[in-house]
Amino acid sequence: MEVVIIGAGMGGLFCGALLAKRGIRVTVLEKNSSIGGGLQTFVRGGETYETGMHVAGGFNEGGILNSICRYLGIMDRLRIRRSDLMLSVRYADSGRTYNLPAGRDAFVDYLSGLFPHEKENIRQYVDAVFRISHEEKLFYLESLGSNDNHSPEFFMPADAFIAKYVKDTELRALLASVNPLYSGIPGHSPAYIHIMISALFMENPCWFDGGSGQLAEALKSVIEDAGGRVLTRCEVTSVRVSDMNVECVADKAGNEYRGDWYISDIHPSSLIPMIDGKAFTTGYCNRIESIPDTASAFKVFIKLKPGAVRFPGHPVSVIDSMENTWKMARYETGAWPHGANCFFAEGRDGWASHMTVYCLMDFEEVKEWESTRSGRRGESYEAWKKERTERVMALVEKCFPGIREAADDIFASSPLTFRDWFGTRRAGAYGLFKDCGNMAASIIPIKTKVRNLLLTGQNVNMHGIGGVPMTAIETIQTIFADDSVLNGIKEVIARK
Numbered sequence: 001m002e003v004v005i006i007g008a009g010m011g012g013l014f015c016g017a018l019l020a021k022r023g024i025r026v027t028v029l030e031k032n033s034s035i036g037g038g039l040q041t042f043v044r045g046g047e048t049y050e051t052g053m054h055v056a057g058g059f060n061e062g063g064i065l066n067s068i069c070r071y072l073g074i075m076d077r078l079r080i081r082r083s084d085l086m087l088s089v090r091y092a093d094s095g096r097t098y099n100l101p102a103g104r105d106a107f108v109d110y111l112s113g114l115f116p117h118e119k120e121n122i123r124q125y126v127d128a129v130f131r132i133s134h135e136e137k138l139f140y141l142e143s144l145g146s147n148d149n150h151s152p153e154f155f156m157p158a159d160a161f162i163a164k165y166v167k168d169t170e171l172r173a174l175l176a177s178v179n180p181l182y183s184g185i186p187g188h189s190p191a192y193i194h195i196m197i198s199a200l201f202m203e204n205p206c207w208f209d210g211g212s213g214q215l216a217e218a219l220k221s222v223i224e225d226a227g228g229r230v231l232t233r234c235e236v237t238s239v240r241v242s243d244m245n246v247e248c249v250a251d252k253a254g255n256e257y258r259g260d261w262y263i264s265d266i267h268p269s270s271l272i273p274m275i276d277g278k279a280f281t282t283g284y285c286n287r288i289e290s291i292p293d294t295a296s297a298f299k300v301f302i303k304l305k306p307g308a309v310r311f312p313g314h315p316v317s318v319i320d321s322m323e324n325t326w327k328m329a330r331y332e333t334g335a336w337p338h339g340a341n342c343f344f345a346e347g348r349d350g351w352a353s354h355m356t357v358y359c360l361m362d363f364e365e366v367k368e369w370e371s372t373r374s375g376r377r378g379e380s381y382e383a384w385k386k387e388r389t390e391r392v393m394a395l396v397e398k399c400f401p402g403i404r405e406a407a408d409d410i411f412a413s414s415p416l417t418f419r420d421w422f423g424t425r426r427a428g429a430y431g432l433f434k435d436c437g438n439m440a441a442s443i444i445p446i447k448t449k450v451r452n453l454l455l456t457g458q459n460v461n462m463h464g465i466g467g468v469p470m471t472a473i474e475t476i477q478t479i480f481a482d483d484s485v486l487n488g489i490k491e492v493i494a495r496k
């Protein structure tokens with residue numbers, strides 16, 4: 001059997017590695033010169049910066065990612081470092097800092113100390129998070145079976161889920177402070193995404209020492225060791241379909257790639273125009289086009305002078321005011337940004353070598369320059385970007401006084417940069433938006449009407465390290481039509 005995969009993002013590479021582990025020859029086609037998509041890193045001024053993923057979870061002994069990576073034989077190659085806190089939340093207006101600890105009990109104890117009147121509610125909230133997280137069967141390496149049997153809480157709005165358990169508005173805001181990690185919109189973002197992310201990062205928050213690109217490289221090596229290929233600068237432009245089967249895919253240079261199965265890890269709206277004939281119905285295409293994307297991203301990268309900023313060992317969430325906790329993804333342009341997530345790279349002797357400041361941003365903000373190309377977007381765009389960078393720095397400075405003086409180099413990437421990096425229509429940081437008010441319309445199945453074409457990646461189910469690898473397992477099991485990948489992972493765990 002041969003499988004062709006479009007896109008060497010986390011989804012495409014996990015699919016490729018899982019197939020390679022089963023002895024299947026895989027060809028992964030990537031449009032960029034470097035692999036990884038949201039795992040991609042780049043080097044500037046000697047620093048390795050991450051484009052997408054900064055925080056991870058599940059790499060601890062017994063954790064889901066640890067199990068998958070041990071099965072693939074790459075766990076020892078990854079330099080994973082555990083964060084000492086799940087998250088530090090700093091409010092610019094009040095000057096207050098809350099250090100949310102890693103570990104379920106420590107999390108409950110810390111918050112119970114601050115909010116003693118909510119002690120029992122906090123315990124019940126955390127119990128609910130972990131109980132409901134078990135409904136995502138693959139996350140615990142359980143067979144999908146009857147995965148459709150979800151509790152009502154699973155699909156309720158994330159903000160309503162928090163409010164169901166705790167009454168204190170300050171505490172509600174604190175528990176919701178992870179919402180930028182899923183582009184949270186109150187009343188719309190489903191509780192299960194909040195739950196999965198909270199469970200993952202509460203249990204074992206961690207980061208990649210040296211950048212997330214190492215995960216992409218490790219997965220690539222599994223594919224190549226089994227005789228497969230990961231080809232870069234290979235932009236797929238057409239998918240030829242005959243009799244509801246893909247015959248081949250072709251890249252921009254006209255090269256053709258054939259396989260028994262084809263997996264698309266790219267945004268479905270990028271795939272649709274490549275498919276010839278009437279393989280996808282108008283209804284399907286319209287549905288995909290009508291699903292909104294999650295918010296995009298604006299990032300400020302700050303190279304730090306040696307010895308200027310201590311490496312904190314955890315991410316820091318900076319929020320202008322507690323009442324704006326849910327206004328990161330949807331905001332008034334003039335008030336942007338209400339918050340930023342700050343990630344640090346460890347330098348020498350306990351100092352940070354750089355800091356990445358990540359704010360959600362609406363793609364509409366860059367719409368007037370959408371037809372321009374990188375490096376040639378014009379003066380008005382450069383002025384806009386400078387002004388937005390200033391706004392981010394002004395917010396960050398309130399919580400990190402002296403950060404400008406500590407900086408050696410400051411530069412930024414906008415939603416247009418992300419669109420061009422990942423090849424998506426509106427640069428949604430986490431793919432298509434899942435709306436609990438209309439789940440049926442938000443979820444795209446792995447199987448398509450084209451018999452040998454499957455979808456994978458963050459647009460299909462959940463984004464990030466807590467979602468994309470699990471969807472990859474589901475995608476591969478669709479090919480084998482059994483639980484053999486899951487069972488293989490369990491066997492490896494049982495042996496060690």
Ligand SMILES: Cc1cc2nc3c(=O)[nH]c(=O)nc-3n(C[C@H](O)[C@H](O)[C@H](O)COP(=O)(O)OP(=O)(O)OC[C@H]3O[C@@H](n4cnc5c(N)ncnc54)[C@H](O)[C@@H]3O)c2cc1C
Pocket residue numbers: 006007008009010011012029030031032035036037038039051052053054055056234235236237265266267270297358418421422423424428429430456457458459463464465466468
């Ligand atoms: C700013 C930001 C911060 C994030 N932070 C975190 C975090 O801290 N923790 C976390 O778990 N997750 C985080 N995420 C989410 C995570 O990075 C993504 O969910 C994940 O990387 C998506 O993987 P994917 O394979 O689905 O898609 P992608 O990473 O988008 O991969 C798709 C790949 O396909 C390629 N491609 C596109 N079109 C074509 C074509 N025509 N031909 C060939 N190749 C093509 C792209 O170049 C890309 O490499 C973040 C995302 C962003 C944007």
